[in-house]
Structures are given as C-alpha cells and as structure tokens.
Amino acid sequence: MMDAGPSWTKERVELLKRLWSEGKSASQIAAEIGGVSRNAVIGKVHRLGLAGRIVKPNGAPPAGRKARGEAELPAAPAPETPAVLAPAPPALALIQTQAAASPPAVALPESARVTIMELREFMCRWPMGDPSSPEFRFCGDRAITGLPYCTHHSRIAYQPAAERKRDRRVVGFR
DNA sequence: CCCTGATTCGC
C-alpha cells in the first residue's frame, strides 16, 4: 500500500519553493527534502518556472549553459587588432614561464602596474599576473614610441633568435 | 576535483 516513491506532493513542492527562494542550492534542498537528487530538484524547479531566481548584483548570470547544440561560440569573426592589445603579445605560457623563472628579488620593474581600464596608448601593455585574476595588471610603464612595450619588456618580447637559443629557459611553446 | 545551475531526452 505504500507508495513506491513520495513524488512531488504539495508539501514537498512548497518546501522546495521555500528553500529555493531562500537561496539554498539544489543539492542542499535535495538533502533536506530527502528522497530526491539535486537533479530532481533542479528539474522540478525549472518545471515550476522558478529557475534563475536571483540575478547577480551586477548583472552577470552566475553560470549556465546555452544549449546542447551550440555549446561553443560559432566562430569569433576575429575583430582585427583590438588596438588596445599588443600587436604581438607574448603567449601566456611564455609570460608565466618568465614570471616564474624570474628571481623574486630583482624581477620586473613593477613600477606602474595598471588595470586594463587605466591602460593608455603610451603605456606598456606587458601583461603581468593571471589574466583570470582580479589582480591582473599591465606593466603600464612608458612604452617605446611605436611599440606596445616599455624598453624592459621590449627586450624580452623582441629577443633576437640567437639570444633566445642561448637563453632557452624561456621558450616553452608546444 | 569540488561545486553550481541548465538542458536534453528517454521513460
């Protein structure tokens, strides 16, 4: 006589609604309600039309997908040289390798350091730090006229082949 | 690897 499984009874749905509106995560709700997986909770939430409850303060949606068919971008039209970016920016791998290889002592002339918003045309665009981090900065020193980098970083960026070969530690690529 | 929610699709 027992039900095979306590599906979404009124009580359970209301509990779901309440917890969801309280900001509980799907897995938390699933645990509290019991008998259901977080997937079940999410599925139900969507069916109830409760999805996408609170929008982030700024406006960027927390996370989500678009659709199965078009997971990735169709193909960025490659908007030419962004102008704000260096014509030939050093590969990220290279940058990190260098940063890591540089002695903490007299590493880079971390004089300026600017955010992308503070970056000006005459400033050195040498990236410093993890681009995905809010701490990410550009060198910001006075760039050599006509070049995207300051003297210091220009030497690194436009290192002669011969010199590179000798000073191989920086390579990486591939 | 942990977590989040989103979507799909067979049941």
Added chain:
DNA sequence: GCGAATCAGG
C-alpha cells in the same frame, strides 16, 4: 511530469 545524464562554468 520526472530525473539521470550530460553539459558549461566557477
């Protein structure tokens, strides 16, 4: 309608 599988992203 349901929810596991799968996905994208933090």
